[in-house]
Amino acid sequence: MYSNEREKEILNLLKQNNFVTVEYLAKKIHISPSSIRRDLKKLEKSGLITKSYGGAEIKSSVNKQIPFYLRSHKNTKEKAYVAMKAATLVKPGDIIFLDSSTSTYFMIEHLGNIKDITVITNSLSSMAALSEYNVNTYLAGGRLNPENRSCFIGAQAEEMFNSIHADYCFFSVQSLTADGDLYDCFANEITPRKLMIKNAEKKVFLCDNSKINHFSAYKLCNVSEIDYIISDIDIENYLSTNYDNISFIK
Known part of the structure; x- marks a missing residue:
C-alpha cells in the first residue's frame, strides 16, 4: 500500500473512532509502527489530525459540511473577484x-455575456442560474447528494463527465495545503471532480483566501495536475514548492 493510500485509510479509521493508537493503526493497515508514525507526522503537518501521546485524533473542523446556501454567502467579495478573473479565460x-x-457559481453572470459556450455541470443551483442567461447547459444528473442538496452524484453524473472532452474545467474545494494538496469535505463529490479534471484540456482552480489554513478530509489531487490557480492573494508564496507548470492569476 502506497503512503497516500495509507493516509486515506488512517483518516477513515480516525473518522470512525475519533482517537486511535499507533499500535491499532499498525495492526489494521498491516505495516510497522514506525511507518504509521511517519504518516501521522505528515497528516499533522497538513493540518488534518492532531498527534497525541501514543496515537492521534482527527481535527474537529476537518469534515465540517456547510450547506451550499450558507457557503454562497461567505467570502462573497473574494469569490466574486476570483470568478470574474476565471471567466476571462x-x-x-x-x-x-x-x-x-459556490466559487464557480459566481462565474455565471460573466459567462452569460460569452457567445456560443456550452456548460456541463452537476450543480442544480448553477443550472438554474445559467438558464436565466440562456446559456447552453447540460446537467450531469444522477442521485442528489444527501449531504449537499445542490449537487448530483453517482454513476450517471460520472458517465456524462467521462463521455465529454471540455476546453476547461473550473472547480474549487475547501482546502489547499502548503504541500499543494487539495481537499474537500464531501467524499461523494470527489469522483465527479476527478473526471472533470481528467477530461478537460485545461484545469482551473478557483482559490480565494478562505482555502488557506482551512482543513478538510478528502483529497482530490495535487496542484501539479492543474494549469491555473486564480486567487485574490499571492498563492505561490504560500506553497512550499515552485510549480512551473501553473499559471498564477491574481
Whole structure:
C-alpha cells in the first residue's frame, strides 16, 4: 500500500473512532509502527489530525459540511473577484465543466455575456442560474447528494463527465495545503471532480483566501495536475514548492 493510500485509510479509521493508537493503526493497515508514525507526522503537518501521546485524533473542523446556501454567502467579495478573473479565460464556442462549488457559481453572470459556450455541470443551483442567461447547459444528473442538496452524484453524473472532452474545467474545494494538496469535505463529490479534471484540456482552480489554513478530509489531487490557480492573494508564496507548470492569476 502506497503512503497516500495509507493516509486515506488512517483518516477513515480516525473518522470512525475519533482517537486511535499507533499500535491499532499498525495492526489494521498491516505495516510497522514506525511507518504509521511517519504518516501521522505528515497528516499533522497538513493540518488534518492532531498527534497525541501514543496515537492521534482527527481535527474537529476537518469534515465540517456547510450547506451550499450558507457557503454562497461567505467570502462573497473574494469569490466574486476570483470568478470574474476565471471567466476571462473562456472564449466563444468553448465547452466548459463547472463543478458544484459556490466559487464557480459566481462565474455565471460573466459567462452569460460569452457567445456560443456550452456548460456541463452537476450543480442544480448553477443550472438554474445559467438558464436565466440562456446559456447552453447540460446537467450531469444522477442521485442528489444527501449531504449537499445542490449537487448530483453517482454513476450517471460520472458517465456524462467521462463521455465529454471540455476546453476547461473550473472547480474549487475547501482546502489547499502548503504541500499543494487539495481537499474537500464531501467524499461523494470527489469522483465527479476527478473526471472533470481528467477530461478537460485545461484545469482551473478557483482559490480565494478562505482555502488557506482551512482543513478538510478528502483529497482530490495535487496542484501539479492543474494549469491555473486564480486567487485574490499571492498563492505561490504560500506553497512550499515552485510549480512551473501553473499559471498564477491574481
